[in-house]
Amino acid sequence: MTGSGGDFVTGAIASITRLIRDKELKPGDHLPAEAVLSSQLQVSRTVIREALRSLAALRLVDLGVGKRPTIAQLDDASMAMMIEHGFVTDQIDILQIYDVRRTIETRTATLAALRRTDAEALLILRHAREMVNAFGDPVAIMEHDIAFHVAIARASRNPVFALIIGAFQGVTRETWPISWKSRTGDSERRAMNALHAELAQAISDSDPQAAATLMHRHFDLSIKALLAAGLT
Numbered sequence: 001m002t003g004s005g006g007d008f009v010t011g012a013i014a015s016i017t018r019l020i021r022d023k024e025l026k027p028g029d030h031l032p033a034e035a036v037l038s039s040q041l042q043v044s045r046t047v048i049r050e051a052l053r054s055l056a057a058l059r060l061v062d063l064g065v066g067k068r069p070t071i072a073q074l075d076d077a078s079m080a081m082m083i084e085h086g087f088v089t090d091q092i093d094i095l096q097i098y099d100v101r102r103t104i105e106t107r108t109a110t111l112a113a114l115r116r117t118d119a120e121a122l123l124i125l126r127h128a129r130e131m132v133n134a135f136g137d138p139v140a141i142m143e144h145d146i147a148f149h150v151a152i153a154r155a156s157r158n159p160v161f162a163l164i165i166g167a168f169q170g171v172t173r174e175t176w177p178i179s180w181k182s183r184t185g186d187s188e189r190r191a192m193n194a195l196h197a198e199l200a201q202a203i204s205d206s207d208p209q210a211a212a213t214l215m216h217r218h219f220d221l222s223i224k225a226l227l228a229a230g231l232t
Contacts, residue, residue, distance in 0.1 A: 008043050009047055011041075012043055013051045013055060015041050017055070019031070019032075025071045026071060027070075027071050027073040027074075028071060028073075029070060030070050033068050059077050059078045075163075076162075076164075076169075079163060080166070080169065083097070083168065087171050097168065098219060098226065101165070101168060101219065102215075102216065104153075105165065105219070106219075108158075108161050109152055109203065111156035111158065112152045112211065116203055116206075117155070120151065120155040121200075121204040124151045124203055125197075127144045128196045128201075129200075131196050145196070152165075153165035182228045192218075195214060195217065196218070199218065
């Protein structure tokens with residue numbers, strides 16, 4: 001390789017990702033050691049180390065002290081970082097996020113009603129029940145609410161949906177308290193919790209149409225609350 005230090009690292013990243021693809025490596029599989037990669041790619045071990053650190057930051061590889069790097073299991077961390085950066089730097093706003101969530105989560109609710117296992121249905125029902133039971137503890141309600149939506153996404157049997165919904169958790173923790181406080185009173189808050197329980201039951205009953213309708217209504221009410229709070 002020829003070029004600047006940054007070019008070397010960029011080239012090494014591309015070469016390592018191509019190696020992963022060509023060798024059809026899977027999560028948990030080992031990459032060659034730094035010395036081997038350095039020899040194969042004809043760059044210094046410093047360049048290889050920086051390339052691997054960049055790939056680790058993107059959650060594409062796992063690094064361990066004294067161990068060869070391994071292929072990482074997909075998670076939502078890098079996508080979450082991008083979404084949160086866009087939100088805090090005013091490149092995207094919360095209503096845009098909720099518009100995307102409404103579109104995706106109406107679909108995940110439909111698929112979850114069709115594809116969920118009995119164990120997944122019970123988990124979704126449990127989170128909805130805990131939201132009702134924890135009424136005096138908004139933080140607990142929020143955490144069960146977030147887990148509720150992630151559980152539905154996972155029950156959709158589409159890992160891309162699960163990654164995207166999981167990536168919204170950080171932003172949700174920033175905006176959820178505002179939405180909760182902006183509701184007109186306890187009756188409206190209890191109604192929102194009850195709506196989650198209805199949605200969970202529709203998924204448990206394998207009723208995709210009811211699940212989609214209830215999820216759509218949920219986002220209508222949530223966006224109304226955010227607008228009432230002046231959060232746009």
